[in-house]
Amino acid sequence: MIRENLNAVEQAVEASCQKAGRERGEVTLIAVSKTRPLSDLREAYEAGTRDFGENKVQELVDKIPELPSDIRWHMIGHLQRNKVKYIVGKVSMIHSVDSLHLAEEISKEAVRKNTEVDILIEVNVAEEESKYGVTLSEAPGLVEQIAQLPSIHIKGLMTIAPFTENPEENRIFFRKLKQLSVDIERKNIDNVSMVVLSMGMTGDYTVAIEEGATCVRVGTGIFGERHYDTQGE
Ligand SMILES: *Cc1c(COP(=O)(O)O)cnc(C)c1O
Secondary structure, three states: OHHHHHHHHHHHHHHHHHHHOOOHHHOEEEEEOOOOOHHHHHHHHHOOOOEEEEOOHHHHHHHHHHOOOOOEEEEOOOOOHHHHHHHOOOOOEEEEEOOHHHHHHHHHHHHHOOOOEEEEEEEOOOOOOOOOOEOOOOHHHHHHHHOOOOOEEEEEEEOOOOOOOOHHHHHHHHHHHHHHHHHHHHOOOOOEEEEEEEOOOOOOHHHHHHOOOOEEEEOHHHHOOOOHHHHOO
16 A cells, blocks of 8 residues: 555656656655554655654654665654754754754764754744744744854755645745745855755645645655554654
8 A cells, every 4th residue: 555655646746846847856755654663664665765754753763773774764853952862863854953952952962973964944834833943034043043053054944834624725835935945045154055845744745846845744645544542642
C-alpha cells in the first residue's frame, strides 16, 4: 500500500509542478513517518524515499541507527533546548526553529561537535494560538540575530498551515510565507539563504507547490491514518 500511495503522491507532485511551470527537481517530498513502525519506513525506503520527517527526538534517536545511512532525516516538530544535543549531527535539517534561545543551543552544540547545522525558521503565518512559530513580522528580526551565530545556517522558512477541508483556504498563507522569504532574501544577510520553503502537508501540498514550496511534508497521504494509541504523540 505504501508504494501505491507514494506513486499517487508523486504523480500529484509532478502535476502541481507542471501546473506551476516548475521543475519536479525543485520540490523535495519528505515522508513524515512519525508514529510509524520501522517496517513502514523500510517499505518507503525500498520504494525510493530518502527524506523522512519526524517530530519527536526520542523517535528519531531510536529510528536513525536502524535504517540505512543515506537517509536524510528532517526534524519537523517542536524542539526543546535540552534535547538539541541528541539530534545535532544526526539530522540533515531542523525545520522548527522559532526562538533565539533554541538557535543558540543548536549553535553551541554544533560548535562542540565540530559540525554545521542547517535550519529553517518556523513561522505561524495564520497566527493560530495552538501552533509554535514566530509571526510574519517577528521573523526578519529573528533571522538577523540567528545569522550571527556560528555553525548554524538559515536555509529558509517553514510553516504549518491551519487544518482545513479546503486546501484553497491555505493558499493565502503559503503566498504570505513565500513573500516573506523573498523579502528576507532581498536583505542579503550574511549566512542566510532563502532556498528552502517547507510548506504543505497531505491536505494541501498541491496548493503549496503552486505557491512555491520546495519541501512538502506528507504523512497520512503516504502511510495512511496515524493511530496514536500505540506509540502516543
Ligand atoms: C504530522 C506532520 C506532517 C504530516 O501531516 P499529514 O497531514 O499526515 O501529511 C507535516 N508536518 C508536520 C510538522 C507534522 O507534524
